[in-house]
Amino acid sequence: MDTLLDAAALKERLKAGKRTVLLDVRWALGDPHGREHYLRGHLPGAVFVDLATELAAPADPRRGRHPLPPREQFEEAARRWGVNNDDVVVAYDDSGNMAAARLWWMLRDAGFGSVHLLDGGLAAWRAAGFELASGPEQPEPGDVTLGDGAMPAIDAGEAASWSRHGLLLDARAGERYRGEVEPIDPRAGHIPGAVSAPTSANLAADGRFLSPAELRARFEALGVGAGVATAVYCGSGVTAAHEVAALEIAGFRAALYPGSFSEWSTDPSNDVVTGTAPYGQEAASR
Template identity: 70%
Template sequence: MGPLMDVAALEARRSGGQRTVLLDVRWVLGDPHGREHYLEGHLPGAVFVDLATDLAAPAAAERGRHPLPPPSEFQAAARRWGINDGDVVVAYDNSGNLAAARLWWMLRNAGFQDVYLLDGGLAAWSAAGLPVEDGPVDVSASNVSLEEGRMPAIDADTATGWAGSGILLDARAAERYRGEIEPVDPRAGHIPGALSSPTSENLDEHGHFLPAHELRRRFEGLGISRGVPVAVYCGSGVTAAHEVAALEIAGFGAALYPGSFSEWSNNPALPVVTGSEPDGGERPNLTGA
């Protein structure tokens, strides 16, 4: 089934009385009102997840704007959301799953396998004429047991030399990659050797993930093939998780750099380059052999 569940499959579970934990991860960079949006309307029974406090530790220059929280804190949050061992979890937002993918990746990293993204999110649910409800949802505390380190991840030291033997993707908007703008981090540009691969290009005009064959063609155009190591970063490790999900749909595995550019650019010892080329030189010939 992969990372995605479509609206029809979710509604079949709901109407069939199959237990499904719904998590609403309403968050967009620059909009701090996710909970208010949730309270105005969400999927029936969905619990709000605050990305800034539930899915991240406090910002720190040496770890980035959204560091991963300690595993014990994440497990405590998952229990507050009502997740039990063996449940099926479906996460969504209203921005193409750019935020919800962070929760998907974190649960997968914690060893929880039955977690999915609602393809198209709240917009797809509403477009199908299905009901929403307002106000908060209370759930009973649960007993899920989570682990850590089950998804591949890299740190700044590993990212430094990654492009020499693999492909490092920058999932931010192309203008941030080029260094033309930088709204939140201390330096503009990108990690040397990284290729621009904006997360927005994983989606169609309705906020659905592109079909697997189209995603595969997109990533193959960046030189990705079986056997070539791939890692992804973004601004703070949020939307890069979306790219990891898109790569999985396309049939490729990828590591996440959780600290991402917000961590990298805060370290003056680490180089940053600007412009449309990875590092001003030629890309390495990566055949996967």
């Protein structure tokens, strides 16, 4: 199943009457008004998904700012959105799929394979001149059955030693990786051994993913390869899912560290390093 679906292909699918569940994951760090944005304009028939309450459990210092919710809770939410076992789901947002990728990853992890990201998200739909709807949508409840564990994932213990045998990518902005700023988490810097790989570099100027060849070249330059065990983290496990999707588009499989830096940096027993080098400034100067 392809990771991406472009706006024209989605429009044709809907026009042909093919069963498609559209899920709007309007969320961005520092913007709590996703539902309001959705109500003002969304793809016709799209159901709003609240990332903070439906794609995450309450924040927990031991598990991070956006812990994965229990399987039963996620299944209940998916049924509320109208998802059935044989449906095709298309997720999108208005921020280059930085939030929608969380839903994509969770459905894939739950064993639900027929899920796509709308490439370019709401901006691509608008740019194509396609219509929008306003107000809430109330779908018929679905009957989907979800599992868990279908996608590779690692925990803090594995993250601590990952770079000794593989490649650990930090998907946050470069200034957060280097420890120059840290607006949210208790310590600034990165997990020792991690390589900076900002998620924003997965996208072209129009918010669409780079081509598979361009993404492959990007990740190979960072050290990703067919025989390299790769894992990804970010601040709270949300945008790291975007990097996992980009890696998949490029032809690579990668594990997600769901707790990410918000979990890691809260534990005082975990080292945090700063600077541009994977093992910190001191290692870089030796």
